[in-house]
Amino acid sequence: MQRNQETEHMAEYNPNFELTIDDIDLIESALRQTKEAYSQQHIELFDEEGTPNEEAIQLDETMKQIQDLLGRIHNQKVFFRPREEVYIGG
Template sequence: MAGYNKNFELTVDDIERIEAALRLHKQAVSLERLALLEETDAPSDTTRSDLIDKELSAIHDLLGRLHNQKIFYRPAKAKKAPYVSG
């Protein structure tokens, strides 16, 4: 029986493309959710709304996990100095 590959060889550009695709998909699903909320003449479809909410949550969580795996650069000389962003 085949197992899962736990070693991925993705570049930073690959991860950026994945994140961009997830953001676009999240935007499309969000717009679908808004359109569903704006339908006033149709009865509310709670099952479709729940599915959309679960999908949005899953995409948001995945984007968060990708973000948390990034290592942000900070020069070694600045370790003792206070951090100033921007």
């Protein structure tokens, strides 16, 4: 049986994303909600001695990936700073 050439090649990613600020905000909110839900589940996956089971370990890795992505989104934001006034952060 001969394979079609199209099925032999892996799909390529589109390097041009057309996401709006609102799209990114929605993604960020969904990631935060997912992380919060996972965090609640994570607490319940420890035994009496406080040892995590395999599912807790996997969930922890997923939460770390979500936090990393949230950090990268945050680092790409440009925050407003007044040009003519003294900026007081906080």
